[in-house]
Amino acid sequence: MKPFAYERPDDAQGAVATVSADPDAAFLAGGTNLVDHLRLGLATPSTLVDVTGLTSTEITDAPDGGLSIGAGVRNADLAADERVRARYPVLAQAMLAGASGQLRNMATTGGNLLQRTRCAYFQDLTTPCNKRQPGSGCSALEGWARHHAVLGATHEPADVACVATHPSDMAVALAVLDAQVRVLGAEGERSIPLSTLHRLPGGEPSRDTVLAHGELVTAVDLPPSPIAARSTYYKVRDRASFAFALVSVAAAIEVVGDTITDARLALGGVAHKPWRATAAEEALVGAPPTDDTFRAAARAELVDARPVESPRGGTAFKLPLVTAAVTAALRGLAGGEEHA
Template sequence: MNNFSYSRPEDLNSALGELTKREGAKFIAGGTNLLDLMKENIERPSHLIDINHLGLNTIEATADGGLRLGALVTNADTAYHENVVTHYPLLSQAILAGASAQLRNMATNGGNLFQRTRCYYFYDLATPCNKREPGSGCGALRGYNRIHAILGTSDQNSETACIATHPSDMCVALAALEAVVRVTGPAGERIIPFADFHRLPGNEPWRDNTINPGELVTAIDLPPKGFSTNFAYIKLRDRTSYAFALVSVAVALEIENNRILDARVALGGVAHKPWRKPEVEATLIGQPVSEANFQAVAEALIDGAKGYGHNTFKIELAKRAIVRALQQAAKLEPTA
């Protein structure tokens, strides 16, 4: 780990000012991912700005009936908050499916959005990785790629190839709930729809999100509709605890008289960002609850998926997980 300096500003403007004037500075809150990256010599900040005293640690109702999650509220406090458990149980379940209790007690909501991939090659400085070192190649393409992406990947023949996945459970639920991210920076405040916050690798796999230099996430806003009756979060992994998802599925449905009025399906573990296809979800609207309809949606959501050898099994696994999650959300007894 390289030497670095440290400061603890007491207000938001001071924190933003320090980030702007100190080259190589980074914000730190819970540090559950950043410190690991520093120990592995992947991140090398020259200065850490501790933002834990900026007052962004509340959960409160919004004027439209939604809920605002402060960026510095811990994952544990969010998951167990009465309003989250009651009105947004999908989010609570997703958070509790991730990490360990100790990590959830430290990790913050804002930090969760910025988790970096757990790709083996990203962490291994002896191997090529376009995300870590642009232009060096993608070691996962022809290496051991069991945990890697099957959707939205960069062209394997390009100089910017990348098949890394985004690791967050919380973000999959936030995608399904259509949350928005509130940020502030040198140009003032702005709101980013959750679908636009994370990026596919494209020609810039080293960019995980659409945050501009000097900006800070201040809150995550949940819309009034929380899908508290018909929801499900399924996480499939190599072991039952403390492991990242091979495939995860967040489903939120609105059902009346056995017909679907609204449908959201977000996938984790399969792409560089939480994966949704709203145009496919829309095909469920007005349809009766049925396994046949769920299977058709699963096929459409995974259409175009590509395996790279060790991870090809994920294609079928994802389809089955989608159907099972939809069945659970609709309270439809699954077939064997």
């Protein structure tokens, strides 16, 4: 662990100015991921700029009927907010499905978005990892890849390969809600669709998001979304609590008569970013709310899927699991009783 300076500027602009001016500085919010990284030697900032209290800790009603969530809102408070629970149940459920009670009390909205992959090799300084050390190779491709990607990953060439997944539950719910992320940079404020905040690894797996160094998440805006009132988050994991998703599904559908008239679907645990399942959404709309429809929609999303075929545990099982989880989640929303 490398010593670092600790600063606490008076306002968000000051924090952004400090970090923007120093390539080795980093923002500190709840610290639930960054402090681990400091201990592991994975992050070696020269300066930590504490943004606690510099961004809003409030959830406010927006004029358009949506909600604005301050970046400093703790995960536990977001999960418990009555408006979120009533208007965006998928988000409240996703929050409660993530981490543990203790971590949710510390972790912030902004920090949750910017947490990094839990790939074992990324977190282990003694193994090659293109995300941590560009060009060193991907240990997961032939390693322990149970939590890794099936969509949008880079399998080759070797010096940029990355099959890591983004670990956030919250971000998957935000993806389905068409959230906007407000960001403050040295040049001023901008708003980014959540769906484009996180990147696919492409040829540059070290970059998780499109943010420039020094840009600070200040808020997440949720547009009004009548369909979200009937939404759900279904998380499949290896134990009942305190585990990252193998596959998760954020879903909302509207059914009129025997027909799905609108659908929103996003997947977690399958890609380097929260995966908005647009192909599945297209397949759902206009079809009857049956298990066959749900399975066909999931399979439509998986047409280009490529699991990690590792001798030490790959992700091929996630293809049937995505289909199963999407089916279970949508069946629950549609109120159906069908089963495998």
